[in-house]
Amino acid sequence: MDTTPFLFSDLGLSAELLKSLEHAGYLHPTPIQKASIPISMAGHDVIGCAQTGTGKTLAFSIPLIERFKTGKGTRAVILCPTREIALQTDQTLEKVGHPLKVHSTVVIGGKRLRSQSDALRKHPAIVVATPGRLVDHMERGTIRMNHIEVLVMDEADHMLDLGFLPQIRHILRALPTERQTMMFSATFPREIEQLARQYLKDPQRIDAAPPGTPKEGIEHAIYILEPPQKRQAILTLLQDEKESTLVFTRTKIDAEWLSRLLATKGHSVHVLHADRTQGERQQTLEKFRSGEYQIVVATDLLARGIDVKGIAHVVNFDIPHNPEDYIHRAGRTARLNAKGKTSTVASWTESHFIDAIEKQLGFPIPRKELPGIAAFQETPSSKAPQFGKVGRRGPRVRMR
Numbered sequence: 001m002d003t004t005p006f007l008f009s010d011l012g013l014s015a016e017l018l019k020s021l022e023h024a025g026y027l028h029p030t031p032i033q034k035a036s037i038p039i040s041m042a043g044h045d046v047i048g049c050a051q052t053g054t055g056k057t058l059a060f061s062i063p064l065i066e067r068f069k070t071g072k073g074t075r076a077v078i079l080c081p082t083r084e085i086a087l088q089t090d091q092t093l094e095k096v097g098h099p100l101k102v103h104s105t106v107v108i109g110g111k112r113l114r115s116q117s118d119a120l121r122k123h124p125a126i127v128v129a130t131p132g133r134l135v136d137h138m139e140r141g142t143i144r145m146n147h148i149e150v151l152v153m154d155e156a157d158h159m160l161d162l163g164f165l166p167q168i169r170h171i172l173r174a175l176p177t178e179r180q181t182m183m184f185s186a187t188f189p190r191e192i193e194q195l196a197r198q199y200l201k202d203p204q205r206i207d208a209a210p211p212g213t214p215k216e217g218i219e220h221a222i223y224i225l226e227p228p229q230k231r232q233a234i235l236t237l238l239q240d241e242k243e244s245t246l247v248f249t250r251t252k253i254d255a256e257w258l259s260r261l262l263a264t265k266g267h268s269v270h271v272l273h274a275d276r277t278q279g280e281r282q283q284t285l286e287k288f289r290s291g292e293y294q295i296v297v298a299t300d301l302l303a304r305g306i307d308v309k310g311i312a313h314v315v316n317f318d319i320p321h322n323p324e325d326y327i328h329r330a331g332r333t334a335r336l337n338a339k340g341k342t343s344t345v346a347s348w349t350e351s352h353f354i355d356a357i358e359k360q361l362g363f364p365i366p367r368k369e370l371p372g373i374a375a376f377q378e379t380p381s382s383k384a385p386q387f388g389k390v391g392r393r394g395p396r397v398r399m400r
Contacts (some may be wrong), residue, residue: 002054003028003030004030008028011034013062014069032048032056040063041063048183049206050208057088061093064152075150077126077128077148077150078126079168080154083130084281086106105126107129108130110281135170156183157187183203225373227349237345245294245295245314246313248315255298258317259271268292270293288308316343319353327361348376
């Protein structure tokens with residue numbers, strides 16, 4: 001990720017925290033970290049807009065660790081939209097906070113409630129949770145919210161898209177009126193504005209990059225075909241692929257089907273979606289990181305929770321219906337200033353989604369052809385009619 005020429009020592013942090021950051025390999029803050037950390041440490045409410053992969057986790061973790069290196073009890077809650085993001089957040093907190101005896105625990109679905117309750121009774125300084133599971137613990141009385149000093153909502157736009165708004169409102173109403181609230185999001189939809197007006201006090205808005213800005217270092221390509229050609233197209237596209245590849249489908253059924261299809265062609269492939277247990281999901285990601293799996297087929301639910309260095313190729317077997325989802329999918333590659341490529345297999349009937357994505361990107365996606373598969377020839381009259389609002393998503397569900 002891009003960093004600034006400034007040092008963390010320029011941000012007014014304590015010597016103990018600077019030593020822990022240096023030991024963890026952090027010397028220069030990213031733009032969102034440099035902009036938000038001083039404001040957060042001053043106690044202001046914050047709305048931070050920045051792309052996934054720009055260091056948002058450390059941006060809100062550092063002020064919490066600095067604040068909680070003295071004192072006892074559970075004093076902060078961090079809400080995350082997926083289990084994977086919650087686990088990654090906890091790893092970052094422990095990496096920097098452990099030397100200062102600032103500890104955290106994770107409260108997510110897929111894990112036993114009893115073991116989480118036992119961890120909460122130890123009163124960790126910070127609880128990292130998915131909204132649904134946090135509400136479960138609130139209702140069971142295993143966590144009390146009346147002493148929470150800071151609430152952080154990470155990937156707030158994604159949480160709202162997954163239908164967490166009722167749980168988030170329930171959590172917010174249970175918190176003390178006098179608290180600090182920080183919201184970090186890649187986009188700023190209407191629901192976030194409503195939350196900000198109702199529950200934040202004079203929040204400071206920080207835009208580290210325009211919402212939905214595409215990441216540099218990614219080579220984009222699209223293959224426009226007749227609908228029946230998609231199956232052969234994905235096989236041809238990945239036939240000689242040797243690098244780490246992440247393929248996105250729209251549904252769990254398609255992810256399972258495509259994973260089996262690629263496996264029959266000799267690919268080292270596995271599948272990742274919400275019906276897999278947390279243990280299975282973590283094992284898949286670890287084997288993907290180690291190179292045991294060369295290809296992982298995933299659904300959009302996990303798009304932002306996949307933090308694997310070295311993904312060289314992102315493939316959209318199903319084109320995203322929302323331009324921001326395209327940005328987030330593509331952002332899984334070209335991490336840490338590396339290069340990467342994003343390929344999309346689309347039918348001509350999806351031309352209005354292509355138009356919306358190109359408008360978001362700010363440039364046309366290069367059209368390419370696959371050997372032995374005739375590309376659809378686009379003309380102004382071939383544009384498919386748009387029967388619904390571009391960017392409209394499917395039904396919202398409560399995930400834990």
